[in-house]
Amino acid sequence: MGNKFNSIWQKYGTLGILILITVLLGILSPKYFLTPNNLVQVALQSSITILIACGEFFAILIAGIDLSIGSIVALTGMITAKMMAWGYSVPVAILVGGIMTGAILGAINGGLVNATALHPFIVTLGTQAIFRGITLIMSDARPVYGFPLEFKNAIAGWIWNIPIPVIIALAAALILSFVTDMTRLGRNIYALGGNSQAAWFSGINIKLHTLIVFIISGITAGIAGVVMTARLGAAEPLAGVGFETYAIASAIIGGASFFGGKGKILGVVMGGLIIGVINNGLNLLNVATYYQQIVMGALIIGAVTLDRFVSSRK
Amino acid sequence: MGYLLEMKKITKKFPGVTALKDIDFQLRPGEVHVLLGENGAGKSTLVKILSGVYEPTEGTIVINGKEYAKLTPKESIENKISIIYQEISLIDELSIGENIYVGKLPTKKLFNMTVVDYKQVEKNTRELLKKVGLNKEPSVLAKELSISEKQQVEIAKALSYNAKVIIMDEPTSSLTIEETKKLFEIIKQLKNEDVGIIYISHKLNEIKEIGDRVTVLKDGTYVGTRDVRDVEIEELVTMMVGRELKSKYMNVGHRQKGTKEVVFKVSNLTRADKRVRNVSFEVYKGEILGFAGLIGSGRTELMNAIFGADKIDSGEIRLFGEQLAIKSPYQAIKKGMALITENRRETGFFPNFEIWKNVSIEPLIKESKLGGIWGLLNRSKERDYAKKQKDLLNIKCSSIDQNITELSGGNQQKVIVGKWLAAESKLIIFDEPTKGIDIGAKSEIYNIMRELSDNGKAVIMVSSELPELLAVCDRIAVFREGELRTILTSDEATEEKILLAATSAK
Ligand SMILES: Nc1ncnc2c1ncn2[C@@H]1O[C@H](COP(=O)(O)OP(=O)(O)OP(=O)(O)O)[C@@H](O)[C@H]1O
Ligand SMILES: [Mg+2]
Numbered sequence: 046m047g048n049k050f051n052s053i054w055q056k057y058g059t060l061g062i063l064i065l066i067t068v069l070l071g072i073l074s075p076k077y078f079l080t081p082n083n084l085v086q087v088a089l090q091s092s093i094t095i096l097i098a099c100g101e102f103f104a105i106l107i108a109g110i111d112l113s114i115g116s117i118v119a120l121t122g123m124i125t126a127k128m129m130a131w132g133y134s135v136p137v138a139i140l141v142g143g144i145m146t147g148a149i150l151g152a153i154n155g156g157l158v159n160a161t162a163l164h165p166f167i168v169t170l171g172t173q174a175i176f177r178g179i180t181l182i183m184s185d186a187r188p189v190y191g192f193p194l195e196f197k198n199a200i201a202g203w204i205w206n207i208p209i210p211v212i213i214a215l216a217a218a219l220i221l222s223f224v225t226d227m228t229r230l231g232r233n234i235y236a237l238g239g240n241s242q243a244a245w246f247s248g249i250n251i252k253l254h255t256l257i258v259f260i261i262s263g264i265t266a267g268i269a270g271v272v273m274t275a276r277l278g279a280a281e282p283l284a285g286v287g288f289e290t291y292a293i294a295s296a297i298i299g300g301a302s303f304f305g306g307k308g309k310i311l312g313v314v315m316g317g318l319i320i321g322v323i324n325n326g327l328n329l330l331n332v333a334t335y336y337q338q339i340v341m342g343a344l345i346i347g348a349v350t351l352d353r354f355v356s357s358r359k
Numbered sequence: 360m361g362y363l364l365e366m367k368k369i370t371k372k373f374p375g376v377t378a379l380k381d382i383d384f385q386l387r388p389g390e391v392h393v394l395l396g397e398n399g400a401g402k403s404t405l406v407k408i409l410s411g412v413y414e415p416t417e418g419t420i421v422i423n424g425k426e427y428a429k430l431t432p433k434e435s436i437e438n439k440i441s442i443i444y445q446e447i448s449l450i451d452e453l454s455i456g457e458n459i460y461v462g463k464l465p466t467k468k469l470f471n472m473t474v475v476d477y478k479q480v481e482k483n484t485r486e487l488l489k490k491v492g493l494n495k496e497p498s499v500l501a502k503e504l505s506i507s508e509k510q511q512v513e514i515a516k517a518l519s520y521n522a523k524v525i526i527m528d529e530p531t532s533s534l535t536i537e538e539t540k541k542l543f544e545i546i547k548q549l550k551n552e553d554v555g556i557i558y559i560s561h562k563l564n565e566i567k568e569i570g571d572r573v574t575v576l577k578d579g580t581y582v583g584t585r586d587v588r589d590v591e592i593e594e595l596v597t598m599m600v601g602r603e604l605k606s607k608y609m610n611v612g613h614r615q616k617g618t619k620e621v622v623f624k625v626s627n628l629t630r631a632d633k634r635v636r637n638v639s640f641e642v643y644k645g646e647i648l649g650f651a652g653l654i655g656s657g658r659t660e661l662m663n664a665i666f667g668a669d670k671i672d673s674g675e676i677r678l679f680g681e682q683l684a685i686k687s688p689y690q691a692i693k694k695g696m697a698l699i700t701e702n703r704r705e706t707g708f709f710p711n712f713e714i715w716k717n718v719s720i721e722p723l724i725k726e727s728k729l730g731g732i733w734g735l736l737n738r739s740k741e742r743d744y745a746k747k748q749k750d751l752l753n754i755k756c757s758s759i760d761q762n763i764t765e766l767s768g769g770n771q772q773k774v775i776v777g778k779w780l781a782a783e784s785k786l787i788i789f790d791e792p793t794k795g796i797d798i799g800a801k802s803e804i805y806n807i808m809r810e811l812s813d814n815g816k817a818v819i820m821v822s823s824e825l826p827e828l829l830a831v832c833d834r835i836a837v838f839r840e841g842e843l844r845t846i847l848t849s850d851e852a853t854e855e856k857i858l859l860a861a862t863s864a865k
Contacts, residue, residue: 226736227735227736228734228735228736229723229727229731229732229733229734229735229736230731230732230733231736232716232720232723232736233731233732235709235711235712236709236712236720238711239709239710239711239712240705240708240709240710240711242705242706243705243706243707243708243709244709245668245688245706246666246668246688246698246700246706246707247688247720247721247724247778248687248688248689248691248692248693248721248724248725248731249689249724249731250687250689250730250731250732253730253731253732254732257732305711306709306710306711307711
């Protein structure tokens with residue numbers, strides 16, 4: 046009995062919470078919340094959270110964590126902006142300044158974890174500060190703006206009635222979902238998260254996979270940096286501060302476990318949507334931002350406690 | 360005579376399986392009551408009900424005249440029941456002393472504050488370790504111990520409760536003769552103190568040595584209880600298996616003499632940490648080479664080094680003539696090696712995977728490219744690997760979609776053997792492959808090893824069970840303190856000779 050509930054919870058728990066909150070907000074704010082316009086807005090607001098959460102999920106999957114993603118968002122956004130200011134074409138700026146820089150920063154994280162054998166928590170706590178420092182130095186702590194219109198149109202525009210950031214986030218989620226479920230790489234990452242010693246004896250190259258995991262996390266943060274810059278119309282040196290909280294929360298609410306080896310991208314996407322829906326709902330209900338923080342924190346603790354409680358029942 | 364405890368009509372259902380059905384069981388003071396049954400018969404489940412891990416679905420437990428529908432872990436300890444689990448459950452980052460006294464650290468008053476009395480912990484731990492024969496400082500961290508040393512700490516921990524009932528679930532599965540002897544001495548002393556012991560083991564020769572009564576389970580049902588004095592092992596085996604099993608080591612057969620074709624050769628191998636020094640040996644085509652030795656003699660360390668899991672300092676390895684320079688298990692696997700590791704929980708399985716994923720990981724790695732990261736998965740092919748091993752090794756499960764943690768200990772071990780068989784390697788090293796495996800399945804594994812060897816593979820078996828080595832291997836290499844002492848052929852090898860080589864000073 047308890048076990049059946051357990052497996053249903055594992056599969057549909059996050060979806061259930063998402064529906065519950067949506068219905069609740071629909072009742073509390075019937076005029077505004079469930080309008081097509083607002084729902085598109087929710088998706089748009091969630092897109093960056095979903096992007097970084099999908100990358101963060103990989104780090105959590107191997108029982109690690111990536112605290113530097115907020116700083117990567119800022120640094121990649123800044124480099125992309127600078128490159129455009131220096132006259133590079135938009136695609137080159139996005140590719141090099143956003144995606145490649147993200148990958149390199151991720152590789153630095155992964156490389157440091159491998160070389161120092163420190164827990165990723167320590168390493169990425171350090172690089173979080175370092176990457177932020179570099180961003181501030183590069184920009185003289187001032188925002189950079191004034192981009193070609195095609196940049197904003199390409200990244201922050203609309204296709205039919207769908208915002209492009211939403212499409213980017215969903216595409217990233219789809220690709221990463223493919224990686225986790227259909228590729229050997231994905232299987233190995235789950236194995237590594239489940240039991241790293243057994244993974245080593247089974248022939249999984251732990252350092253290589255750790256490196257790849259952090260590169261993935263860096264790339265998604267880099268894409269998020271580009272999206273963020275395009276949406277704001279400026280590269281802010283303090284962009285992305287605290288993003289890791291949202292990313293971690295989405296992953297954990299979506300079913301990932303700090304012990305590693307657990308969770309699905311689909312769950313993480315729903316976790317990101319839950320956070321987006323709640324933020325949006327609280328805005329509609331005129332709850333001040335400060336209170337939103339409290340709700341968010343309570344939600345993280347609540348979701349994880351509930352999960353523990355349900356899965357420990359025998 | 361009254362009972363220390365009594366279990367009446369115990370039934371335990373898991374989703375999809377009835378692990379126990381209407382089991383009656385009694386324990387008298389001062390007796391060793393052996394629980395016997397095949398892998399998955401329900402032995403561990405029964406004792407976990409006594410330690411409060413599982414709630415029985417039906418039935419009652421009677422202790423001191425009091426009836427319980429279930430025991431909580433706390434009630435279990437209050438009733439002076441202590442247990443050594445089949446799986447080692449020490450906390451790696453804690454010291455031996457802290458592990459033993461976790462949850463019950465002695466305290467003292469210091470300036471009116473209650474603080475942990477570490478002096479007391481150390482003193483008590485020292486005494487306990489002496490009793491079980493483990494020569495280690497109480498402050499050593501658990502992660503620095505070998506698996507057999509951990510097992511000894513588990514025994515010490517169980518003793519530390521001064522329990523009236525001690526449950527031992529396969530306590531000797533990773534102990535060698537010396538440590539087992541020590542344990543039996545302890546058990547005899549406990550019997551004199553009127554402690555009741557529930558003893559689970561797949562080593563049938565132990566029953567006659569320390570058992571008083573035996574209860575046999577089969578597929579979760581009660582078969583019968585016998586006095587050890589009045590029963591022959593053969594009868595017990597028949598009760599266990601449900602049919603007659605001919606001999607313990609069925610038609611394994613030694614190799615035809617004369618083949619001197621070398622399939623695997625190790626020359627002057629020394630580990631980077633020097634725990635194995637200057638080892639040379641060859642494996643001939645069609646033979647099974649055994650490795651005997653005491654705990655910590657370096658057999659597992661040697662195998663790990665050959666397999667690239669641990670660093671080597673110097674030495675040469677040749678597989679079918681090809682010289683190999685192996686730096687990681689990945690490279691070893693790609694070159695056709697397999698190492699069935701001794702410790703399933705730590706180095707064997709992935710607790711987050713179903714049976715089929717646990718099996719398919721090895722063939723996947725073996726055929727992969729680019730460090731294992733390239734390529735797509737083929738679900739039906741993967742499941743076929745698992746199905747094949749499930750049938751071959753007779754893995755008891757409701758389906759290959761079951762999570763491996765839901766299997767009985769012996770069946771988990773079979774999954775690990777299966778994942779390496781699925782990789783179809785050229786050199787297969789079996790490190791304690793029959794640990795925790797029931798008698799029928801043991802002979803099946805011996806037959807598989809023989810078949811591999813007959814098919815031209817290089818087969819190595821590390822085992823701490825001498826009868827098994829003697830029955831299965833064509834030659835036996837004896838290890839002592841990190842060095843290879845001698846290699847005996849099956850004709851000349853006897854238990855005495857092996858023990859002598861394993862223990863005598865240089
Ligand atoms: N947590 C669980 N969930 C589902 N099934 C379980 C669980 N634990 C045990 N089982 C099932 O109950 C049965 C009995 O398992 P148990 O571990 O008691 O066997 P055992 O007699 O100790 O075997 P072994 O000799 O291999 O240790 C097995 O079929 C096993 O798969
Ligand atoms: Mg068991």
